[in-house]
Amino acid sequence: xxxxxxxxxxxxxxxxxxxxxxxxxxxxxxxxxxxxxxxxxxxxxxxxxxxxxxxxxxxxxxxxxxxxxxxxxxxxxxxxxxxxxxxxxxxxxxxxxxxxxxxxxxxxxxxxxxxxxxxxxxxxxxxxxxxxxxxxxxxxxxxxxxxxxxxxxxxxxxxxxxxxxxxxxxxxxxxxxxxxxxxxxxxxxxxxxxxxxxxxxxxxxxxxxxxxxxxxxxxxxxxxxxxxxxxxxxxxxxxxxxxxxxxxxx
Amino acid sequence: xxxxxxxxxxxxxxxxxxxxxxxxxxxxxxxxxxxxxxxxxxxxxxxxxxxxxxxxxxxxxxxxxxxxxxxxxxxxxxxxxxxxxxxxxxxxxxxxxx
Numbered sequence: 001x002x003x004x005x006x007x008x009x010x011x012x013x014x015x016x017x018x019x020x021x022x023x024x025x026x027x028x029x030x031x032x033x034x035x036x037x038x039x040x041x042x043x044x045x046x047x048x049x050x051x052x053x054x055x056x057x058x059x060x061x062x063x064x065x066x067x068x069x070x071x072x073x074x075x076x077x078x079x080x081x082x083x084x085x086x087x088x089x090x091x092x093x094x095x096x097x098x099x100x101x102x103x104x105x106x107x108x109x110x111x112x113x114x115x116x117x118x119x120x121x122x123x124x125x126x127x128x129x130x131x132x133x134x135x136x137x138x139x140x141x142x143x144x145x146x147x148x149x150x151x152x153x154x155x156x157x158x159x160x161x162x163x164x165x166x167x168x169x170x171x172x173x174x175x176x177x178x179x180x181x182x183x184x185x186x187x188x189x190x191x192x193x194x195x196x197x198x199x200x201x202x203x204x205x206x207x208x209x210x211x212x213x214x215x216x217x218x219x220x221x222x223x224x225x226x227x228x229x230x231x232x233x234x235x236x237x238x239x240x241x242x243x244x245x246x247x248x249x250x
Numbered sequence: 251x252x253x254x255x256x257x258x259x260x261x262x263x264x265x266x267x268x269x270x271x272x273x274x275x276x277x278x279x280x281x282x283x284x285x286x287x288x289x290x291x292x293x294x295x296x297x298x299x300x301x302x303x304x305x306x307x308x309x310x311x312x313x314x315x316x317x318x319x320x321x322x323x324x325x326x327x328x329x330x331x332x333x334x335x336x337x338x339x340x341x342x343x344x345x346x347x348x
Binding site: 005006007008009010011012017018019020021022023024025026027030031032033040042043045047049050058060061063064065066067068069070071072074075076077078079080081082083085086087088089108109111112113114131132133134136155156157159173174176177178179207221222223224236237 | 268284285293298301309311320327342346347348
């Protein structure tokens, strides 16, 4: 597994549905071409880089990453493509990721990257990249710990970064609800990781929905965030800060 | 209490838009490697089935997308091959990438 970055976008531009396929590499992650206009797009940001739709941007949709059990717990009626319609490729087991840290990328990838990315972090450092406005921050997941709840502020927006149950499942939400800034601590709901806000003691599930307390019925707003490896994030967002107990400077 | 009051004062009754992204990538065609079409077939509008009845293990990694009342999931092990899924969730055309 190389790119390790999942994203989703609405696939309609100027009223027309577009369909895509992978076509190559830029900044260490893939670019895709739409079948309708042959425009080349970033799978990382949804920007049209080259072709008739150059300058357009696909609308971001927050993609969740988690286990099948997590998906079913939160969405019991979730559907999936039938097995016979998909092909599968084995993933590198998590235990083998350590052996990859700092390792070379495939030879086609290297010339697509800007220089110097490994000076700050090993290229394959796994983390959550968060973008708000013009500000970007990378949260190395190994440094967060399981069930971590991290309050922060990015691009003028108070956010909470939350790692749930497994290192591959992380999300970021705005902590502002109806003009009120909340702070959160980890709790459980129906046997699964959840958040409790300190101000009202309402309980919020993994989908960002408040299910009990005075805030019941409210919904946290997702911040644009993706689980990714350092090299792709740093290549796209060279000004990114890296979260630690106190954020550093680029 | 003080923190909440300060937040309410700072943002009034509304919150700043957390989804705004201002950065535009400085694309460099000379740093782009393009291959022939067809290396990885995208997954486009396949037939669906309930996730609960497809025999996945609890810890199988999934990507999932929820729009309205509809949730569609894709096994990471399959997206690592296809890289792109073109599909519709609810009534919204989407592209999911990995």
